[in-house]
Amino acid sequence: MPNIKSAKKRVKVIETKTLRNQMVKSALRTYIKKFEALAENGNKAEAEAAFKIAVKKIDQAVAKGIVKKNTASRKKSQLALKLNKIGA
Numbered sequence: 001m002p003n004i005k006s007a008k009k010r011v012k013v014i015e016t017k018t019l020r021n022q023m024v025k026s027a028l029r030t031y032i033k034k035f036e037a038l039a040e041n042g043n044k045a046e047a048e049a050a051f052k053i054a055v056k057k058i059d060q061a062v063a064k065g066i067v068k069k070n071t072a073s074r075k076k077s078q079l080a081l082k083l084n085k086i087g088a
Contacts, residue, residue: 039082
């Protein structure tokens, strides 16, 4: 346990930021899973809408520094491939 006042504050701030990051990551995973479920069912129109939302959430996570840029690019690419396979 920290004894210095500023160190105690750092602990509190880090806990708050950790919770916020976990919430964003969890929501991101949820949107990706929703898209993947629609893609498996072959519902192209709804899958496209879910794809747009998932990509937006990925970009927001990158902007907040929760997900790295290359990870986001890889995820978006994987989702786009799944979306393109629906029509084929």
